[in-house]
Amino acid sequence: MSIQNSPYTAFAGLLTNSGSSVSPAELHGLLLGRSCAGAGFTVDPWLEDAAELLGVVPEDRLRQALVGLQEMAKGELASSDIALILLLPSDEMPLAERAAALGQWCQGFLAGFGLAAGSRTLSQDATETLQDLAAIAQVENRLDESENGENDYMEVMEYLRVAPLLLFTECAAPVEADMAEPEPKPPLH
Numbered sequence: 001m002s003i004q005n006s007p008y009t010a011f012a013g014l015l016t017n018s019g020s021s022v023s024p025a026e027l028h029g030l031l032l033g034r035s036c037a038g039a040g041f042t043v044d045p046w047l048e049d050a051a052e053l054l055g056v057v058p059e060d061r062l063r064q065a066l067v068g069l070q071e072m073a074k075g076e077l078a079s080s081d082i083a084l085i086l087l088l089p090s091d092e093m094p095l096a097e098r099a100a101a102l103g104q105w106c107q108g109f110l111a112g113f114g115l116a117a118g119s120r121t122l123s124q125d126a127t128e129t130l131q132d133l134a135a136i137a138q139v140e141n142r143l144d145e146s147e148n149g150e151n152d153y154m155e156v157m158e159y160l161r162v163a164p165l166l167l168f169t170e171c172a173a174p175v176e177a178d179m180a181e182p183e184p185k186p187p188l189h
């Protein structure tokens with residue numbers, strides 16, 4: 001896949017055309033953070049949170065892309081797979097740009113998680129995962145263009161593909177609950 005045709009680049013174009021300077025990585029992090037904290041998958045609250053981050057009300061094409069991004073996240077979180085697909089620059093991009101996007105993704109995730117989690121008490125594992133994400137958000141200046149830098153980037157990216165699932169499992173209601181009809185209450189006699 002060429003750089004021009006990557007999902008990240010396409011989303012970046014939509015955001016730029018809408019007048020927003022937010023990166024696709026930060027936006028995707030926001031979505032997954034709020035989803036993993038239990039915000040659910042109702043479209044309007046997601047669009048409101050996205051609009052606040054973007055600083056613009058999403059017009060039709062961007063709105064459709066945001067809804068599609070949420071559907072993709074919902075499918076991934078409900079899946080039996082144990083890894084997420086992150087909206088990040090392609091491997092052909094310079095390492096510094098990819099590392100900066102990783103940091104933006106983590107910042108977005110933490111912001112989204114904070115929006116939805118409230119004052120919930122978290123397990124030690126969940127707290128450590130959030131601390132890891134906060135540390136990774138600072139990674140952009142610590143990776144150099146070398147084989148070791150590439151390896152470090154890949155390890156961090158793989159961690160980010162699975163770590164949010166721990167938070168989702170602990171904090172969010174099952175996705176099926178969002179889709180199910182409420183059960184009728186039994187009649188009182």
